[in-house]
Amino acid sequence: MIELRNLTVRYRHTVAIDDLSLDLPTGKIYGLLGRNGSGKTSLLSVLASFRKASAGTVTIDGVDPFEDAALMAQTYFGRDSLDANDGDRVARVLDFARWLRPSWDDDYAGRLLETFELSTRKRISALSRGQKSSLGVVLGLASRAPLTILDEVYLGMDAVARTTFYRELLADYLAQPRTIILSTHLIEEVAGLFERVIIIDRGRLVLHEDADELKARGVAVTGPADAVDAFVAGRTVLSEQRLGGVRQATLYGRLDESDSAQARAAGLTLGPVGIQDLFVHLTSGHPELEAQR
Amino acid sequence: MFDDHSPIYQQIAKGIKDDVLSGALKEDEQVMSTNQYAAFYQINPATAAKGFAQLVDEGVLYKKRGIGMFVSPDARAKLRSQRRERFFADVVEPMLAEARMIGVPVEEIISHLGGAK
Numbered sequence: 001m002i003e004l005r006n007l008t009v010r011y012r013h014t015v016a017i018d019d020l021s022l023d024l025p026t027g028k029i030y031g032l033l034g035r036n037g038s039g040k041t042s043l044l045s046v047l048a049s050f051r052k053a054s055a056g057t058v059t060i061d062g063v064d065p066f067e068d069a070a071l072m073a074q075t076y077f078g079r080d081s082l083d084a085n086d087g088d089r090v091a092r093v094l095d096f097a098r099w100l101r102p103s104w105d106d107d108y109a110g111r112l113l114e115t116f117e118l119s120t121r122k123r124i125s126a127l128s129r130g131q132k133s134s135l136g137v138v139l140g141l142a143s144r145a146p147l148t149i150l151d152e153v154y155l156g157m158d159a160v161a162r163t164t165f166y167r168e169l170l171a172d173y174l175a176q177p178r179t180i181i182l183s184t185h186l187i188e189e190v191a192g193l194f195e196r197v198i199i200i201d202r203g204r205l206v207l208h209e210d211a212d213e214l215k216a217r218g219v220a221v222t223g224p225a226d227a228v229d230a231f232v233a234g235r236t237v238l239s240e241q242r243l244g245g246v247r248q249a250t251l252y253g254r255l256d257e258s259d260s261a262q263a264r265a266a267g268l269t270l271g272p273v274g275i276q277d278l279f280v281h282l283t284s285g286h287p288e289l290e291a292q293r
Numbered sequence: 294m295f296d297d298h299s300p301i302y303q304q305i306a307k308g309i310k311d312d313v314l315s316g317a318l319k320e321d322e323q324v325m326s327t328n329q330y331a332a333f334y335q336i337n338p339a340t341a342a343k344g345f346a347q348l349v350d351e352g353v354l355y356k357k358r359g360i361g362m363f364v365s366p367d368a369r370a371k372l373r374s375q376r377r378e379r380f381f382a383d384v385v386e387p388m389l390a391e392a393r394m395i396g397v398p399v400e401e402i403i404s405h406l407g408g409a410k
Contacts, residue, residue, distance in 0.1 A: 029337055166335065170331065170335060174331060192337065195340070212300055215300060216300060
């Protein structure tokens with residue numbers, strides 16, 4: 001179990017993470033979602049011990065990971081900036097990873113390099129933005145670290161490379177389950193891989209929820225305006241739009257069987273709302289939701 | 294791949310039920326593992342596992358420890374009777390509503406059905 005208690009990260013006058021507490025059972029794939037500047041990277045940096053918290057604690061199975069050599073060898077933190085020297089060749093970066101990480105798998109790294117069409121002889125400075133990101137993914141996956149944190153590592157990767165990344169990530173997770181935390185802005189393309197979703201906004205926790213539960217929370221209700229109005233009264237409406245006499249309202253809150261039956265009887269259509277849409281609604285400022293929290 | 298109108302795990306559960314009903318999956322036959330489902334549909338294995346758990350709850354599948362999931366001996370009969378109960382509400386009523394809306398008289402439907410075996 002990874003436990004964050006009353007975590008605060010401050011930069012001079014800015015509070016990046018504000019008294020945040022989280023319990024993360026190990027062995028799951030987490031999606032960490034937040035807008036730009038919401039504190040994702042600060043949170044992950046503390047979790048990976050790249051930075052010390054201003055206040056609060058982080059423990060991994062009860063141990064403070066900061067400056068703990070054993071735990072650090074088991075933690076991989078991949079950032080959009082590839083942490084490697086520009087003048088080094090890919091082979092040297094791999095040597096370094098092999099030396100650092102007891103769980104490193106050389107054969108797997110080789111297969112991934114082939115899949116991403118990366119040459120070990122190239123210098124880092126000669127790689128394109130997308131190739132650097134792909135190399136970051138190779139390092140992250142082949143490290144097989146029990147705690148693998150990938151912070152927006154897809155920068156510049158084209159759709160084919162990203163699809164390969166997601167496929168490899170899932171395949172390797174199925175073969176070797178471990179804790180994987182992915183932060184991403186490309187929510188819809190990876191949402192299916194998440195077991196749990198963490199949403200933060202302005203340094204605070206908005207929610208930490210089972211991904212399927214979260215999906216079930218969002219419902220789009222469409223139908224004649226009057227009928228929609230009557231149905232949504234007293235429920236949490238995240239957004240609405242009209243098209244002539246038709247109204248569509250996005251609701252937050254699971255509907256039970258009788259709610260659904262009532263909606264259908266009133267001639268309303270119920271549809272799903274994706275995690276990305278829910279995320280947009282939940283982090284674009286809704287006074288009534290803030291009040292509920 | 295998924296119809297988007299219900300959670301993925303329910304769609305997985307429905308797919309397995311359809312296979313049992315059609316006979317594609319035989320009684321006491323082993324079904325694919327949650328990991329195989331996860332890899333095939335590119336979803337988290339916990340999501341696939343929820344579909345399986347639902348089928349175990351409903352008695353469609355049973356678990357053999359350390360081996361996997363199997364189709365219950367009475368699954369097909371049970372599913373058939375469940376689906377039959379809902380057949381008119383789920384299939385016939387929506388068809389009649391559509392027919393009414395576009396002005397297809399019931400007699401025409403009956404004569405059409407008379408031609409079906």
